[in-house]
Amino acid sequence: MSEPTRGPKGRVEIKSEECKGCGTCVELCPQDVLLLGNDLNRMGYRAVTYKGDGCTGCGICFYACPEPGALSVYKIKDKALA
Amino acid sequence: MARDTFTKAECLYDRYVRKTKVEPDQVSTHYCPGCGHGNVHKFVAETIDEMGLQDRTIFISPVGCSVFGYYYFHLSNVQAAHGRAPAVATALKRAHPNSIVISYQGDGDLAGIGGNEMLHAANRGEPVTMIFINNAIYGMTGGQMAPTTLLGMKTATTPAGRTARNEGGPIRVVELLSKLDGPVYLERVALTDAKQIYRARAAVRKAIQNQVENRGFSLVEILAPCPTGWKMDPVDARHWIEETMMQVFPLGVTCDRTKEIAPSEAKPVPFVHTDLRALLDIEDESEGFAPNRTHSEGVERGVRLKVAGFGGQGILLLGQGLAECGMGDGYEVSWLPSYGPEMRGGTAHCHVRISERPIGSPLVAESDVLIAMNRPSLERFLPDLVPGGTVLYDSSLIPDGVARSDVRAVAIPATQIANELGSPRTANMVMAGAFARATELFTVDHLKASLPRFVKAKATLAVNETAIDRGAAHMEKLLETVMT
Numbered sequence A: 001m002s003e004p005t006r007g008p009k010g011r012v013e014i015k016s017e018e019c020k021g022c023g024t025c026v027e028l029c030p031q032d033v034l035l036l037g038n039d040l041n042r043m044g045y046r047a048v049t050y051k052g053d054g055c056t057g058c059g060i061c062f063y064a065c066p067e068p069g070a071l072s073v074y075k076i077k078d079k080a081l082a
Numbered sequence B: 001m002a003r004d005t006f007t008k009a010e011c012l013y014d015r016y017v018r019k020t021k022v023e024p025d026q027v028s029t030h031y032c033p034g035c036g037h038g039n040v041h042k043f044v045a046e047t048i049d050e051m052g053l054q055d056r057t058i059f060i061s062p063v064g065c066s067v068f069g070y071y072y073f074h075l076s077n078v079q080a081a082h083g084r085a086p087a088v089a090t091a092l093k094r095a096h097p098n099s100i101v102i103s104y105q106g107d108g109d110l111a112g113i114g115g116n117e118m119l120h121a122a123n124r125g126e127p128v129t130m131i132f133i134n135n136a137i138y139g140m141t142g143g144q145m146a147p148t149t150l151l152g153m154k155t156a157t158t159p160a161g162r163t164a165r166n167e168g169g170p171i172r173v174v175e176l177l178s179k180l181d182g183p184v185y186l187e188r189v190a191l192t193d194a195k196q197i198y199r200a201r202a203a204v205r206k207a208i209q210n211q212v213e214n215r216g217f218s219l220v221e222i223l224a225p226c227p228t229g230w231k232m233d234p235v236d237a238r239h240w241i242e243e244t245m246m247q248v249f250p251l252g253v254t255c256d257r258t259k260e261i262a263p264s265e266a267k268p269v270p271f272v273h274t275d276l277r278a279l280l281d282i283e284d285e286s287e288g289f290a291p292n293r294t295h296s297e298g299v300e301r302g303v304r305l306k307v308a309g310f311g312g313q314g315i316l317l318l319g320q321g322l323a324e325c326g327m328g329d330g331y332e333v334s335w336l337p338s339y340g341p342e343m344r345g346g347t348a349h350c351h352v353r354i355s356e357r358p359i360g361s362p363l364v365a366e367s368d369v370l371i372a373m374n375r376p377s378l379e380r381f382l383p384d385l386v387p388g389g390t391v392l393y394d395s396s397l398i399p400d401g402v403a404r405s406d407v408r409a410v411a412i413p414a415t416q417i418a419n420e421l422g423s424p425r426t427a428n429m430v431m432a433g434a435f436a437r438a439t440e441l442f443t444v445d446h447l448k449a450s451l452p453r454f455v456k457a458k459a460t461l462a463v464n465e466t467a468i469d470r471g472a473a474h475m476e477k478l479l480e481t482v483m484t
Ligand SMILES: Cc1ncc(C[n+]2csc(CCOP(=O)(O)OP(=O)(O)O)c2C)c(N)n1
Pocket: B063, B064, B065, B066, B082, B105, B106, B107, B108, B109, B110, B133, B135, B137, B138, B139, B140, B141, B146, B226
């Protein structure tokens, strides 16, 4: 077995102004690292926020989100960390 | 598929600039929070990006919440009338076989008002991709019952719940279409959990891939949340699909003949001019026609003609013959016979248009020329003749002339001449000859040469030719009288 990877495996980028606070990504994130925030965005929605760590870059939230640009996900390759 | 980045598809605009500037730089869609339309837009867009189809794709948006597809997709866009997307898709694909035509519809649009269109496009096996959003309701108009609404479901138009007795049961589209021979790929997927979302994405991909490989008609039905119409929280709405909707609309493939059909290149259905000529029995120039006649300069030549008389006088044939001759001479023509109860005994009439320009409608509301072969038809159609127009009337049957002074009335004793020829039924051709000479749209010789195309009894060709000559000669004499 190789060493468990340390450090973040993925990065989720949230464009709060495009989020409608529907909560679908929160519900479907397998790592449970997304959360609806308390602040309202310009449209009046409680935009989603990232808990800070634990994202694996799986991309599920990207497909679960109905808004084309609200979420972007980047996988962080092990090599890049080295 | 291993991917490192998940970002907004290139073929979706960065900003959604709308005609009515709701917000100058709108970056989010107009869909309600949690609406399934956005997810499916992403699947479609991503597939187009990955397959490099942006320059070839024509996206058809429907009437329904997704009517604004063109504000989102940076593709060629057509917005179809309610329910008509399959017909529009058919036309686009046939006219541009190399394009990728994606028809996107909701359930009211596809299975309600457009049910017939969907059925026939599927039955014809049009090689297009149809994306069908089943959210069990009319979203855009405020939550009325759709053909896919579940039994018992309360909507604006079924306030006590849909009942089978009153509204019929929900229509299962992919099952229904699977009974036809036309479709190649039909699948139902759902926007519920991650697994099903990936399935949905794969199904959209396959339906587009099938078109790239020209395999045939592909439709994906996607069970999608409409939290607003269902009056539910977006997360609950996805659970409701899983727990309730999927009981009525089971997921899965109902038809997949993809592998049976070899990939090929989409080709235009050839429209061969010679075939058309053969069909219309126009042989070639050797018959004495000059189809590429040079069009007149300045004044455009043409006529809006009505021909009328009683049944048995060969009225329709007369109109058809003049149109045929015009066509042989390279004019655009139309012939609109009036069929109906009046065919038997009453007046018979037809509308003929002969024009140097394409004809928009075969209907002749106002005529330039009227050929009237008995009194009732003269009375009926004379009012439609434009001032300065010409009426050619059978003076053997209408001895007392024409009661209008603002038109040119030309008396042709057609029946009398035909009787003299021993063939009363050729009165119509006497009129045809007079018409040719009077209008000079085509020559009398051309008219005679085109006779075999509309007179089927070859034995009567000679007498019909003579009748044409006699009519033309009579007209000639009248013209001389006017001149002198
Ligand atoms: C000819 C015509 N009839 C009715 C309407 C009103 N109308 C607009 S959208 C719609 C139903 C849309 O429902 P659906 O296809 O399910 O799409 P959704 O809005 O749910 O996405 C209706 C009936 C119309 N625009 N045109």
